[in-house]
């Protein structure tokens with residue numbers, strides 16, 4: 210196996226995966242519609258395209274021995290902006306992939322498929338998607354069931370994945386760190402809810418370990434389950450003057466779950482090596498050294514960016530696909 214197509218590889222997770230796979234001497238090609246980027250400057254083969262431009266994508270699939278499928282509308286609020294569009298990207302395109310590709314597939318799903326549940330969850334636990342995002346990801350998983358595919362249900366990611374790709378500041382560790390720096394205070398709503406967390410570079414390691422493995426099926430991937438209130442105090446270890454406000458207001462995001470990654474540990478020896486403290490330090494370094502000019506720019510939040518550029522995306526980028 211040599212040729213790896215990374216679909217949606219220009220995004221946050223794609224940056225880390227692309228680098229690691231390339232370092233491992235595979236031929237890497239990224240296929241992406243650059244929803245959030247003005248350019249793709251990483252020195253890697255690149256094909257611009259929407260995943261619903263099936264003929265264009267088919268030609269790339271012919272080249273690929275394995276496909277890492279990352280392209281999606283990512284996040285609960287971003288998915289709500291246009292439910293039909295979300296379904297066609299997150300779900301229907303995966304159905305098309307299942308029908309048109311017989312090579313190895315590495316697919317990213319999310320632990321959000323578990324919704325709110327009290328016990329520690331493994332891959333046989335019942336699912337309970339509370340958002341369109343989680344629902345479309347769960348449906349996509351089902352479409353890949355009989356393929357040569359491995360599906361990772363990722364916890365909420367954090368940290369810096371590579372030197373080029375857009376950082377996401379709509380993810381809990383990243384956002385709390387930036388707020389700690391900018392505002393000197395963070396508000397935690399409720400704070401009792403658990404979230405499984407994982408460094409973005411650890412995802413890349415799991416992908417590399419499984420490009421050529423025979424492991425199929427669903428695997429949870431997280432480093433640890435953390436209470437949001439505890440996370441706030443962990444951020445304060447890096448910003449000693451930080452003020453933490455806890456309010457009892459019901460947190461809008463009803464997700465609350467803890468997951469076990471034991472299956473990944475037992476079957477392919479997965480162990481995360483990048484800590485939450487490391488992620489916080491990476492974000493702290495980014496902001497302290499002023500490498501992000503405008504931290505308030507919508508570019509760093511999927512929902513904010515898609516909302517601000519909605520017309521342009523709908524009537525230029527996506528319209529092209531419908532016409533094609």
Ligand SMILES: NC(=O)c1ccc[n+]([C@@H]2O[C@H](COP(=O)([O-])OP(=O)(O)OC[C@H]3O[C@@H](n4cnc5c(N)ncnc54)[C@H](O)[C@@H]3O)[C@@H](O)[C@H]2O)c1
Pocket residue numbers: 216217218219220221222223240241242243244245258259260261278279280281282283284298317318319320362363364365366367377380511
């Ligand atoms: N970041 C997280 O915390 C997290 C957690 C769980 C699961 N995931 C999953 O990991 C994957 C990658 O997430 P991310 O954080 O990198 O998101 P991202 O939004 O940064 O990247 C998604 C990429 O897909 C591309 N894309 C979207 N729609 C497309 C289309 N129609 N055609 C072509 N390209 C398209 C975008 O341009 C972007 O480069 C997603 O499938 C997501 O569901 C991420």
